[in-house]
Amino acid sequence: MKSMLLRGLAPLSQNPTPLTYADIPKPTPAAGEVLIRVTACGVCHTELDEIEGRTPPPRLPVVLGHQVVGNLESIGLPMAQKQAPGLQKGQRVGVAWIASTCGECDFCRSGQENLCVQFKATGRDVDGGYAEYMTVRADFVHPIPAAFSDAEAAPLLCAGAIGYRSLRLSNLRDGQSLGLMGFGGSNHLVLKIINYQFPNTKVFVFSRNAEEREFALSLGAAWAGEINGVPPEALDAVIDTTPVWGPDLEALKRLKPGGRLVINAIRKQETDKQLLTTLDYPSQLWMEKEIKSVANVTRADVREFLQLAAEANLKPEFQEYDLKDANQALLEMKQGRIRGAKVLRISPS
Secondary structure, eight states: OEEEEEOOOOOTTTOSOOEEEEEOOOOOOOTTEEEEEEEEEEEOHHHHHHHTTOSSOOOSSEEOOOSEEEEEEEOOSHHHHHHSTTOOTTOEEEEOSEEEOOSOSHHHHTTOGGGOTTOEEBTTTBOOSSBSEEEEEGGGOEEOOTTSOHHHHGGGGTHHHHHHHHHHHTTOOTTSOEEEESOSTTHHHHHHHHHHHOTTOOEEEEOSOHHHHHHHHHTTOSEEEOTTOOOSSOEEEEEEOOSSSHHHHHHHHHEEEEEEEEEOOSOOOGGGGGGGGGOOIIIIITTTOEEEEOOOOOHHHHHHHHHHHHHHTOOOOEEEEEGGGHHHHHHHHHTTOOSSEEEEEOOOO
């Protein structure tokens, strides 16, 4: 089958084409797994983090991709049917970042399976969706609502779901003010959620990219400015999706007393961490301001968000690329050339 394969880690500045268009064996589902014929896969900033070595190291070689939409090719052994009753051959399903957990630890039993120490990530610990086929545990697939095309559904599985989790962790209430640091695949969906769930909330967008700022205003943001811009009012919460530390220091300055900064990033770049030594406690952290990180997603996050998105007719803005053009999509993301999400079209041969 055709795939885009990652064989080694390096910054894109050194290797702008890290993925190889390669024929690899079609996978066979193990006990408890299903085989999916992939039709679309979202491109996520986390894949840049994997390629450039900012995440826990992926298994190499590996097929990236964790915003996967496709059709069930085979259900596998009776064990898979027992783990996920109701699945049918030909059914359209999605796969998110969460590929499996132990199911037995305190975190898993308390609804925090995203923190399980045996958490396995799609496209990092197991092969993902930058390929014509993939296998996954049957109980970690998600039915896709009929309201979405394959390309529309793909970004909802990570960009949307992690944005949904970030918003919940912000403790925001309708009528309070929200800041968004960065405006790519995830935060543009957060703004759409706000428009639906919190109609009295004003959203203030911070971005280094003028096109992203214009995009945010077109989707209903109350204000859009530079990362170090000063919005018309102080903020109750900020969600940061950027890969660097500078925006977090700016966000803390903009928070009201008791406000919360939610950092939606798997890693931050090491090159600018010295900025943290400039943190001014009285102006940036005192008055009971909080910093909260987001780690992974749970299956409940994905399924709740898919239901919400279908109810709200919430659809992502996206650009499509052929599978073989995955390197181009990643390079554009690295260069900040983002308008919504990026999705690979995959047509199995």
